[in-house]
Amino acid sequence: MPHILITRPQGKGASLAQQLEQEGYQATLFPVLEINALEPNSAQLTPLLNADKIIFISQDAVTALLALKPDINTKAQFYAVGEQTAEAVWQAFGVRAAVPKQHDSEGLLALTSLQQVAGQNIVLVKGKDGRPTIAQALKQREAFLNSLVVYQRGPVKGNATDWIDHWQSIDVEGIVITSNAAVDAIFRQLSSKQLQWLRHCQFYVASNRIGEYLKQQLDSAKIHIAAGASDSAMYSCISQGNTMSENVKPTTSAEVKPAAAKPTTKASSASAATKESTMQPNNKQSISKTGSLALLISLIVASGAGYQFYQKLNSEQQATQLVNQLTTDNQQLNKELNAVKKAQQTLQQALFNSEKKVAAALVENSEKTQQQLDSALQRAEQQAYSLNPQEVTSLQRMAEFKLWAEKDYQGASAVLSRLDSLLAEHPGTGAIRQAIHQDLQALSSVQSVPVEAIYLKLHGIVEQIEKLEFNAVALPQEVAQDEQHALSENVSDWQQNLLNSWHQFTDNFIKIRQREDMSIEPLLTEQERHLIHQRLSLYLSQAQDALLTKQASIYFTAVSQAHIIVKEYFKQDEPLTQSTLKALSELSKEQMHFSPEVKLQSTEQVKEWAQ
Incomplete structure (x- = not known):
């Protein structure tokens, strides 16, 4: 194998x-090749949240995007170029991706669901320097395309x-x-x-x-x-x-073996030599072997014939004639050998000239091909960089929607950043980009209300209400009084003792005590304390509801009333009361600008440019 x-x-x-x-x-x-993951910024990942369709070029694109842990719209329609890419999408996001029968860009673009995509937001997750076929086709179909480059390939x-x-x-x-x-x-x-x-x-x-x-x-x-x-x-x-x-069995050139030469006449040997010498060679190696072999065979045949004739002829004259004939044949064979050598040299020179011509033709074709490729790439770049007014207008409207309808200032900033990066590739858009940067600065200065933090702080105060200690009733010290109705042991004081006994008897029914500080706070019953707790809890809950419904006036009124109750009914020297009052004071100073006025300067610039 x-x-x-x-x-x-x-x-x-x-x-x-x-x-x-x-x-x-x-x-x-x-x-x-080695795969190197890239790290797109948050603005480049934002289109995944609002995407209608998401296309993955390869398994590497799925793996690289999953490593970024992005927020992705799993309700969008997913596409994969091949089966393995679709399986990777299922393992990563739990979504089945559509796969074309022909596993390439052309097959993907032939899918029915990708024919009518005008106005749809499509995200193409791909590698760096990939084929522009899909991007160009979807833009021609008037889709809002966002190319998300998450990896690049390079030689190891x-x-x-x-x-x-x-x-x-x-x-x-x-x-x-x-x-x-x-x-x-x-x-x-x-x-x-x-x-x-x-x-x-x-x-x-x-x-x-x-x-x-x-x-x-x-x-x-x-x-x-x-x-x-x-x-x-x-x-x-x-x-x-x-x-x-x-x-397919390889074909090999069969080697031609000469048949055993039978000694015949001198004419037959000369004819054989002439026939061998006139054969046209196919290449350099076959010329040299065939010519040499033919000459050798002819020489052997001629020598054999001469020897045979020499044996048969007894006379010295016939032997001399045979030697002369052999000499003449050898001279003829030498001439033919020289002719073969000249033909071989001519063939070598022709082959060399042909190689030079082929090399020159290849260089010329390579230059022409490179020129055609450069011109094609230039035309492709010009087509790729054509600015679509509908795409610019759509992005501007999306930014306005996020600002006015959703109050999503970060989302509006991300859409404007995407629009700025798109306009940066095209000349003549300086005024629009200046307006966009003014809008980005205005949006970045907007401070959002920390609703969650304030809500949790109010919840913490509500949980501590039952632990607050009420103001206790502290009676002043009684005024020390001298004992005026003490009984005497002297018998002569019986009248006074009788009077003193009467006074002691009346004191058992009505007794008045005098105290130094007469500012005594009223005593609260358990029911009244429970009602105070309920009232304080009600104000704090009202503040929480006003925070969630973005009603600033109700929020501040509820926090102020809660502060008054804590200050009036609970001990001020207790640490818990002091911390509660401090927290309520801080909450009353929060900036409740739920809907700040922000006007996009780029809106008018885009309208003028589109006209």
Whole structure:
């Protein structure tokens, strides 16, 4: 079985290698590209929230986007170029992606759901320097396209010439390629000998586009095109391509062996020599071998004939004539040999001239092709950079909607930043960009009300209401009074003792005590304390509701009433009361600007520009 080299990036191709080894192939993983993830800013990721359709170019695009952990609209319609990319989308986001039957850009654009996309927000998740086919087609269909570049491909560290020498040493016969970038990484800075070796290898590519790109380097007969980049498609392509190569047996030029020469007459030997000398050679090597062999055969035949004649003729005269004839034949053979050598030199010179002409023609065609490619790229860039007024107007309206309808100042800033980046690529939009930057500055100065923090602070005060300590009734000290009605032990004081006894008797019914401080606070019953707690809790809950409904006047009134109740009915020297009063005082100073007036300066500029 052939030795197959898999050039897919790190982490891919292991399953294909295992499948090939199970079928008896020798498989080697040799990545020639590496994937480097990029980090788009928040403004570039914002379109994912409002996207109607999201298109993923490759598995690497899905993996790189998932690593960013973006906020993505999972209700949007997802698309994937191939089955493996669709599986990666399902594993990452739990959404089934639409897949075309033809796994490439053209197949994706042929889907019915991508035909009528005018006014729809589409996000294209792709790699850097990818094909512009999808982006150009969707813009021509008047879609609002946002290209999100999340990764880039590049050759791995190392020299391609060292790779080729290593592949030759391990007898690689087939090479798997799944991108044009891999073709560029392999066919760079190669010697003619290495390039010639590559042209004898079999190449298994993932699409017709890669095959057409590879045809610039080698013969199309060596290129086998799979039905996609999946492991099963590549394996089917390898097995079918190998079967075809085995069925076509290589043809070899059969070596012509001369028949045993029978000694005949001198005329027959001369005729044979003349026939051999007049044969037209096909190449340099066949000319030298055939001519030399013919001369040698003729010489042997002539010598044999002469010897035979010499044996048959007894006379010395006949022997002399035979020698003279042989000498004449040898001279003729030398002339013919010289003629063959001259023809060989002429053929070599013609071959050299042909090679020079072919090389010059290749250089000329290469220059023409490069010029055509440059002009095509220039036209493509001009088409890609044409500014769509509807896209500019739509982005401006989206910013206004987020500002006035949703009160989403950060979202409005993100949309305006996207519009600014779009206009930056086109001249003559300086006035609009200046207005956009004024709007961005105004939006950045808007301070949003920390609703959640204030709400939680009020909730914390509500939870502490039951722990607040009421003002207790503290009675002043009684005024010390002398005992005026004490009984005497003297019998003569019986009248006074009787009077004192009467006074003591009346004191049991009515007793008046005098105290120094007469400012006594009223005593609160348990029911009254409960009502005060309920009233304070009601004011704080009212402040929370006013905060959520964005009613600033009600909020400040409720906080003020709560502050008065705490200050009037609870102990002021307690730490909990002091912290509660401090928190209520801070809450009463919060800036409740729920709907600040912000006017977009760029609106009028965009309207004037669109007209």
